[in-house]
Amino acid sequence: MASVHMEMKDSAVSSSKWLDAHYDPVANLYTFSSCIALADLHGDGENKLVVGDLGTGASNMKLKVYRGTGLLSENTLLDLPTGLVSFLMDQHEPCTPAIAVASGPFIYIYKNLRPYFKFTLPTLEVNPLEQDVWSQAREDMIDPMTLKEMLEGIRDKADIPLSVRSLRFLMLEPQDMEAYVNLHKQQPIRRQTVITCIGTLKKNMADDDAVSCLVIGTESQEVYILDPEAFTILAKMSLPSVPTLMDVTGQFDVEFRITIACRNGNIYILRRDSPRPKYCIELSSHPVGLVRMGKNVVVGCAQETLHGYTQKGKKLWTTYLPAPVTTMAVLDLPTRGFQAVLVGLANCEVHVYRDKNLISTIKTPDLVTSICFGRYGREDGTLIMTTKGGGLIVKILKRTAVFDDKDSAPGPPIAQSIRLNVPKKTKLYVDQTMRERENAVAMHRAFQMDLSRMRLAAARAYVKALESSLTPMSASLTEPLKMNAVVQGLGPSFKLTLNIQNTAACRPVMNLAISFLYDENLYSMRTAFFKIPLLVPGLNYPIDTFVECLSDKGISDIIKVFVLREGKSAPLLTAHINMPVSEGLALN
Amino acid sequence: MGLFDKLAGWLGLKKKEVNVLCLGLDNSGKTTIINQLKPTNSCLGEKNWCHLLQAQAQDIVPTIGFSIEKFKTSSLSFTVFDMSGQGRYRNLWEHYYKEGQAIIFVIDSSDKLRMVVAKEELDTLLNHPDIKHRRIPILFFANKMDLRDALSSVKVSQLLCLENIKDKPWHICASNAVQGEGLQEGVDWLQGTD
Numbered sequence: 001m002a003s004v005h006m007e008m009k010d011s012a013v014s015s016s017k018w019l020d021a022h023y024d025p026v027a028n029l030y031t032f033s034s035c036i037a038l039a040d041l042h043g044d045g046e047n048k049l050v051v052g053d054l055g056t057g058a059s060n061m062k063l064k065v066y067r068g069t070g071l072l073s074e075n076t077l078l079d080l081p082t083g084l085v086s087f088l089m090d091q092h093e094p095c096t097p098a099i100a101v102a103s104g105p106f107i108y109i110y111k112n113l114r115p116y117f118k119f120t121l122p123t124l125e126v127n128p129l130e131q132d133v134w135s136q137a138r139e140d141m142i143d144p145m146t147l148k149e150m151l152e153g154i155r156d157k158a159d160i161p162l163s164v165r166s167l168r169f170l171m172l173e174p175q176d177m178e179a180y181v182n183l184h185k186q187q188p189i190r191r192q193t194v195i196t197c198i199g200t201l202k203k204n205m206a207d208d209d210a211v212s213c214l215v216i217g218t219e220s221q222e223v224y225i226l227d228p229e230a231f232t233i234l235a236k237m238s239l240p241s242v243p244t245l246m247d248v249t250g251q252f253d254v255e256f257r258i259t260i261a262c263r264n265g266n267i268y269i270l271r272r273d274s275p276r277p278k279y280c281i282e283l284s285s286h287p288v289g290l291v292r293m294g295k296n297v298v299v300g301c302a303q304e305t306l307h308g309y310t311q312k313g314k315k316l317w318t319t320y321l322p323a324p325v326t327t328m329a330v331l332d333l334p335t336r337g338f339q340a341v342l343v344g345l346a347n348c349e350v351h352v353y354r355d356k357n358l359i360s361t362i363k364t365p366d367l368v369t370s371i372c373f374g375r376y377g378r379e380d381g382t383l384i385m386t387t388k389g390g391g392l393i394v395k396i397l398k399r400t401a402v403f404d405d406k407d408s409a410p411g412p413p414i415a416q417s418i419r420l421n422v423p424k425k426t427k428l429y430v431d432q433t434m435r436e437r438e439n440a441v442a443m444h445r446a447f448q449m450d451l452s453r454m455r456l457a458a459a460r461a462y463v464k465a466l467e468s469s470l471t472p473m474s475a476s477l478t479e480p481l482k483m484n485a486v487v488q489g490l491g492p493s494f495k496l497t498l499n500i501q502n503t504a505a506c507r508p509v510m511n512l513a514i515s516f517l518y519d520e521n522l523y524s525m526r527t528a529f530f531k532i533p534l535l536v537p538g539l540n541y542p543i544d545t546f547v548e549c550l551s552d553k554g555i556s557d558i559i560k561v562f563v564l565r566e567g568k569s570a571p572l573l574t575a576h577i578n579m580p581v582s583e584g585l586a587l588n
Numbered sequence: 589m590g591l592f593d594k595l596a597g598w599l600g601l602k603k604k605e606v607n608v609l610c611l612g613l614d615n616s617g618k619t620t621i622i623n624q625l626k627p628t629n630s631c632l633g634e635k636n637w638c639h640l641l642q643a644q645a646q647d648i649v650p651t652i653g654f655s656i657e658k659f660k661t662s663s664l665s666f667t668v669f670d671m672s673g674q675g676r677y678r679n680l681w682e683h684y685y686k687e688g689q690a691i692i693f694v695i696d697s698s699d700k701l702r703m704v705v706a707k708e709e710l711d712t713l714l715n716h717p718d719i720k721h722r723r724i725p726i727l728f729f730a731n732k733m734d735l736r737d738a739l740s741s742v743k744v745s746q747l748l749c750l751e752n753i754k755d756k757p758w759h760i761c762a763s764n765a766v767q768g769e770g771l772q773e774g775v776d777w778l779q780g781t782d
């Protein structure tokens with residue numbers, strides 16, 4: 001053991017928030033968070049770890065107590081434990097807590113680690129028909145085969161289910177039936193339910209050393225609250241489904257809240273003086289962990305999500321987890337005013353969440369099946385985990401550890417989840433929206449009509465431009481030409497360069513001429529008409545000419561360029577050159 | 589004469605104040621040790637008389653904050669700062685590092701679980717600017733050696749990695765503060781340091 005201890009210490013990261021106090025990979029401890037508790041069993045200020053060990057298979061169920069790194073005591077349990085809590089039964093000195101272990105229909109109470117009391121759940125109503133057939137069997141009026149048939153008939157249609165005795169009988173091979181009937185027929189039939197979860201509820205004081213009632217959930221969809229000393233039933237409440245996880249807060253005599261996750265995937269919130277649930281939370285997948293954080297409830301779901309809810313069932317947030325949840329526990333450090341949720345994950349990590357923010361990640365050598373945080377020995381911030389392979393891990397939160405409230409999970413930045421301060425909708429906006437909603441069809445039609453008109457106008461203008469060769473692209477198939485113009489200079493003299501290209505594949509073009517049209521009061525050109533040479537396909541022909549601006553009034557105009565073919569009056573193509581304003585002074 | 593009388597002699601600090609810091613986790617036995625080290629005769633003031641009664645009655649309660657024990661021997665005036673080891677008071681320790689001329693660090697050798705915590709606190713102490721570059725002697729008591737599941741002083745020094753302390757004189761000895769065993773050995777060592 002000591003060598004493991006040393007190893008862990010060496011591998012520990014110095015910046016970690018946790019000290020590795022103990023790791024025993026072969027502690028032979030198989031349990032869940034519901035069966036683990038920390039309690040000052042001996043009243044010496046040193047908390048012990050109490051574990052309901054489920055053992056392996058159907059044997060080796062034990063109540064184990066650890067002190068520090070070692071096992072202090074072991075008691076054999078008769079049946080699988082479903083829950084374990086420590087609670088104060090009375091305030092007699094010495095004030096040491098009792099341990100309650102729920103298993104089957106019983107709660108075994110231990111005081112000073114010795115069996116003290118056994119509570120049995122009240123029996124359930126037995127089906128009168130079932131009672132009838134068994135009494136016939138007792139009188140030997142029917143043989144085992146007939147008994148079997150009659151019981152099967154009852155099982156298939158009765159609303160009150162059969163007792164365990166009858167169900168067992170129906171599973172027997174024919175040769176074993178007679179002996180079974182003879183063994184049991186004299187005893188009265190009892191139908192019993194089993195405990196599915198257990199919690200504690202302070203009786204009438206909130207102090208740490210106040211007496212607590214036991215709260216139990218049963219397979220028969222009921223919740224019982226038991227008196228701490230007499231173990232009488234103080235209250236009974238019904239649920240629409242079988243409870244699986246439970247959180248209890250408040251005081252029995254004042255006001256309390258029992259938050260229960262059920263097998264139907266809902267969470268119900270029970271309150272004092274209401275025999276039925278007060279609120280219901282419908283989850284989208286099954287709850288696998290439930291803890292309370294202050295006034296809120298945090299639920300881990302089977303779909304790898306973690307949700308926060310108010311105590312009235314209003315959803316606050318959702319976080320997506322990287323792996324399925326194995327178990328959950330609350331990290332409560334009242335001395336430092338710090339609370340968080342511990343989530344054990346199937347990827348061998350334990351995540352610490354504060355609200356929806358991941359604030360710390362602990363890697364574990366094995367899959368964690370149970371988590372318990374609290375005072376162990378004399379250390380307040382102790383994290384105890386047991387693993388699937390039966391290991392025990394103890395970590396201690398460093399005195400100097402600080403958690404940033406920042407989310408360390410990769411993902412969208414926090415800014416994304418900040419609500420924008422969107423202004424209220426104005427009356428105008430609302431009116432417009434109403435109008436749009438009411439006249440949607442008419443508005444759409446008007447729009448479509450205008451769109452069609454615009455397309456028509458555009459098409460007409462295009463056709464007209466093509467017909468009159470007003471574009472710098474020639475549309476004729478025999479003379480496919482392209483032209484662009486560049487104006488250089490500040491004025492009053494400008495250089496005008498026309499780039500002409502024959503875009504045909506192989507046919508040259510000849511007998512072309514260029515002519516300019518301009519306002520003669522504004523501009524003068526040395527030559528306003530000239531011939532252009534033969535155009536070889538694909539080559540660019542730059543043609544320069546000079547324009548003189550005659551005005552010094554800072555005005556400009558358009559110069560039109562026409563490319564003409566000899567003997568035809570309509571131009572092949574047209575370009576409009578927007579002349580720049582002359583910035584230089586007119587000569588002379 | 590108490591043990592500190594002898595200490596006075598060999599520290600060679602005649603008529604001088606010696607400040608000793610007594611550190612360690614809560615419940616390690618610091619107050620019990622100090623009570624044992626105090627002179628047992630009644631030549632002292634009223635205050636110490638009370639403590640004497642306490643020690644005799646074996647009625648030592650957890651220290652709150654810290655308590656200062658002053659006692660004079662024929663040649664020396666001792667001031668022992670008995671610091672509380674409880675987590676919430678441990679941040680007080682560092683305020684007294686400057687004045688400290690020697691440190692007694694007490695470990696509950698039966699508390700295996702918290703050995704890491706003791707190591708963490710020791711490392712924090714050794715790395716503190718007021719301690720780091722001083723050749724201040726540190727005496728370790730692996731206390732409660734009488735308990736059945738106590739670790740040996742060798743094991744304790746291994747777990748605390750004491751071999752890494754290179755620039756300060758240190759010594760560890762197993763002790764039983766209730767019976768006063770082992771305390772003499774530790775004090776004898778301190779005598780040799782000065």
Ligand SMILES: Nc1nc2c(ncn2[C@@H]2O[C@H](COP(=O)(O)OP(=O)(O)OP(=O)(O)O)[C@@H](O)[C@H]2O)c(=O)[nH]1
Pocket residue numbers: 612613614615616617618619620621648649650651652671672673674694731732733734735763764765766767
């Ligand atoms: N068995 C045994 N018990 C001891 C020994 N030394 C101290 N104790 C007991 O341990 C308990 C705590 O001792 P204290 O002296 O109060 O411990 P402390 O270090 O001063 O604790 P704080 O003041 O809380 O920091 C007391 O009940 C002592 O009787 C020892 O050597 N053996």
Ligand SMILES: [Mg+2]
Pocket residue numbers: 618619620649650651670671672673
């Ligand atoms: Mg003390």
